[in-house]
Amino acid sequence: MNLTTFKFFILSSLLTVLTACGGTSLVDGNTNSGTPDSQSEISFCSTSTSYSPGVAVSGTAKFRRRGLNIQIDNPSNTMTAAATGAVISTALPIKYAEIRVLNSSGAIIQCGTTNALGELRALDGTSSLLLPNDAGTFTIEVLSRANYTFASIGKPVSSTLSAAVKEDIYSNTIYKVSGSYISNGFGFTNAAINLVAQANEATSSKIEGAAFNIYNDWVTAFEYLNSTSNTSNLDVSCISERLDMYWKAGFNPYEYVYPGTDTILSFYLREDNELYISGGQNGNVQIADTDHWDDTVILHEIGHHIENVCGRADSPGGMHFAQYRIDARLAWSEGFGNFMGAHIVKNNAAKINPNHATTLPNGEWLFYHDTVGYLESGSPTNNQLILMRLNKLGDGSGVGYDHDNVDYTNFPGESHFREASIARGLFKGTNTCSANCGGGVTFDKYWKALGRTLDGMGYATSPFSSSAKFFAKVFAANGNTFSGTMTSIMTADEALQMVGSADYTTSVSSISSGTVSANAWPGYGIKLTTTSSCNRNVLQPRPTTKTYGYYSDQRYSNHFFTIRKADLVGVTAINLVPDSSCTEDLDLVVLSSGYYYNEDCGSYNSTTNACASFSKDTATDSSMVLRTTSTSDSGTISLNSLGTGYYLLNVRAYSSYPPGISNTSSCVYKLTDQNGAQLCPSTSY
Incomplete structure (x- = not known):
């Protein structure tokens, strides 16, 4: 990746290149002759078996992740740099994930799901997970896959979390964390098993914790969007569309497109709802550009998915620079992705990285952030690719990288062609921060403006997306008014003057x-x-x-x-x-x-x-x-x-x-x- 640019948003046409080309493909950093045959993904475990009497298994499934090694400027108390750091002490729950229970012969004898706490449950998400009251050894697997329907509380239609994190496009292998439960057949009902996916490659070479971190970012975004606290009574069932996410430790997914490339890339293919996250390069996860711990990068790509299935995705893709005025459709799409990456982390820090509360100035996340590898101690500057501070003023004032200084007096409206400014305008408009935010627009107005109803930018007869169109629809959804603070954000902060100004x-x-x-x-x-x-x-x-x-x-x-x-x-x-x-x-x-x-x-x-x-x-x-x-x-x-x-x-x-x-x-x-x-x-x- 060019260190001065953001990640590309790869066009869906690349999917044709990926699946139709012959010749050499690269997997795990090794050159193979010909393209491997693609295997079908294993069927979802969806059958509940009744056992009477049965043994109720209790336990949890969790994952570990790496945190941040940060640098703070004093006396401003501002984060100026951050690198992916050591594994944090708190293991996070694996939510709503598929459970498969196998007997000693490898046959599936029960299916279930984890709940919101990562606890092992039956398929309904609440009842106990029951196993036969037989002597023997059973294997309990929790997979990085879900097909979990949420109750439609306050929503017109229920939404289903349908997603999977898989190793590669050939094997379609689902990640899992597993353990054994040994029963003596005496009917014990309090047998506990606690499963943990690891984040250190020295402990587990596959780093399953990273796969579950990618999974958790989508689950967190899904929960946020499905909550009436954030999207009111608006229909969000569009997020039920299946999302396939591909990631492998030490592998650069851009090699699917260009085998042997030195460019490391995470991207989203909108034609088939597929998301690809960089796991490093040539087997390296420590000093190569990885994104599996970069939550804002993962959520940026997820933002493209949300835009695709719930609004309108008409970005032409291609190179995009935060410092330049670029294609309005591209600037809008990338700016929205940057915003979603930062916004979901800020409003769900405890679910994504609980260390943020104690390590960040004022305990708040304000950034679109991308790192290289990890650095457990020392200065994080050289391990940081991007630190975009989304509560900054458009004139670049404050500590840290400017990315995109704008001139609202001499160049009014220029920021409708600037992704960084669009991201800042969106972020400051709907968030409260220690400084420079507070536009007072609730997120449900954004959702209404994004969507496919008559009021939304995704409506079928409303082509050619841009931030100018989006903010016009937000304005309408907000009762044709903005607060003085929001007006200032749109103009004096970010040169995002509305049409007709x-x-x-x-x-x-x-x-x-x-x-x-x-x-x-x-x-x-x-x-x-x-x-x-x-x-x-x-x-x-x-x-x-x-x-x-x-x-x-x-x-x-x-x-x-x-x-x-x-x-x-x-x-x-x-x-x-x-x-x-x-x-x-x-x-x-x-x-x-x-x-x-x-x-x-x-x-x-x-x-x-x-x-x-x-x-x-x-x-x-x-x-x-x-x-x-x-x-x-x-x-x-x-x-x-x-x-x-x-x-x-x-x-x-x-x-x-x-x-x-x-x-x-x-x-x-x-x-x-x-x-x-x-x-x-x-x-x-």
């Missing part, structure tokens, strides 16, 4: 009317309408630099409008009409849903990382449906060839490097139909 209205010079008011940012994916009166629009293209990877600035060099023929009755063409002297080449581009933004760069110079050749005015992207090819700033797009679905109309200034352009460039324009009537952006989502 006066900050986007600016005075510009036009050819036809002199000085006019213009809209500098209509909002990513806002609907284009036939409303006949609105301000002109103004693009403010900004130069691309090496700092920004020579990418076209999607906040300042682009406007994006959602269009659909059914919503533009009588409109057969859209005209781009420039209304100022603009030195940049303006184009209209129609993009399909699921598009990947084309940077207009044909090839890059490997020495300078600058663009070496360009492809402007050429439709080279398969997701690019139409494009104007005029060398002037005016142009026309015919809608006749478009289908009935939703498309994104991109008004873009060709600002890839070179040529260099001014920091104050301004391109005033309007959009009209074939008859010259002005087309306007909607005032809201």
Whole structure:
């Protein structure tokens, strides 16, 4: 992993590469000839057998985990670095997990489940786990798998925890912790067995505790979402969809995609609801980049799963940098994942790492955090990859890494294209902290805004996700009001001004009317309408630099409008009409849903990382449906060839490097139909 980036969100198309390719695959760090045959996952133990008389077995199943070795700045009492450290003294319960009981011949004689305390119970989760009153040795296994339905208390529909943590995609082996119970057949009813999955590779090479930690992170998130305290009476049954999680000690799952790669990666494949967590590399778990103890990383990927099954997952994936303005869909998805990782840990610290209460300043978790291996003592700085402090101000004030300084005065709305700022805005909006939080928005408003109802971003007729759309829906769910603190968080803290903010209205010079008011940012994916009166629009293209990877600035060099023929009755063409002297080449581009933004760069110079050749005015992207090819700033797009679905109309200034352009460039324009009537952006989502 590039140490300055976050984990990639791998596109679902990689699944095809993974399962369909032949040749060499890497498992356990060893090269094997050919791809191993995939074995079916063992059937779930779901039969309750009655024994009369029977022996009631008591006991628990727990797992150990590593904690944090932290560094605190004094006198600010602020955590500035943390590395995965020693195994903590408290073993945590393995909740709602499958129990299999085998006789000495290996036959299954009973099934059960653990309860919320990790206690061994029958399948109903409450009755005693009964075994036959026979002399013999029985093996009790607790697996890293669940199919447990929660009672629908306060919810319209019950939810089922359906998940498994497995070793690899070939064997589909479920992790387990097991022990033996020896019965003398005299009817003892208080036989106890206590099972513990270990966290130290010196004790158990498989480090089963890590597999159960991954499992526990999903269970904790599931419990949080299923609670009426957090999501009110809203339906959360979407989280019942099965989640398969793959992890193995010492193995980098990105090798499924690129065998032999040095890039270590955790990722989520949304097409099949599969999550892959890094276990290290080439058998190493101590100094390699591992994520099995990095709860915020695990929960970040789980956040992608939640977005996928409960909302809308339309991120294009790819490289993402906290310091840069990037694709709005990518920034939103990664920002939401960062937020979920930190938010679930903060609000469930005792369930995830009980040491947080005594080791963290003010006992609170405020971070998206990623480490390398573990360090039981000493300075944690070199073992830390990412420490994003989510209660910081957007100006970077405070102790620790800034990641993403924003300028809400000079660059209003820029943070709708910045993942770190989105994560901070979400976190501060719904959490109380020792400083800089307290937006006062309850989490159920977030859930409503995320979901697939008419009020949510996941609704089927609402494509092109972004933080701008999400916060607009949160605002509506919150009674069309925000507290003064939340408004300050959105603006002065994070440059997340909402669509329609006066900050986007600016005075510009036009050819036809002199000085006019213009809209500098209509909002990513806002609907284009036939409303006949609105301000002109103004693009403010900004130069691309090496700092920004020579990418076209999607906040300042682009406007994006959602269009659909059914919503533009009588409109057969859209005209781009420039209304100022603009030195940049303006184009209209129609993009399909699921598009990947084309940077207009044909090839890059490997020495300078600058663009070496360009492809402007050429439709080279398969997701690019139409494009104007005029060398002037005016142009026309015919809608006749478009289908009935939703498309994104991109008004873009060709600002890839070179040529260099001014920091104050301004391109005033309007959009009209074939008859010259002005087309306007909607005032809201």
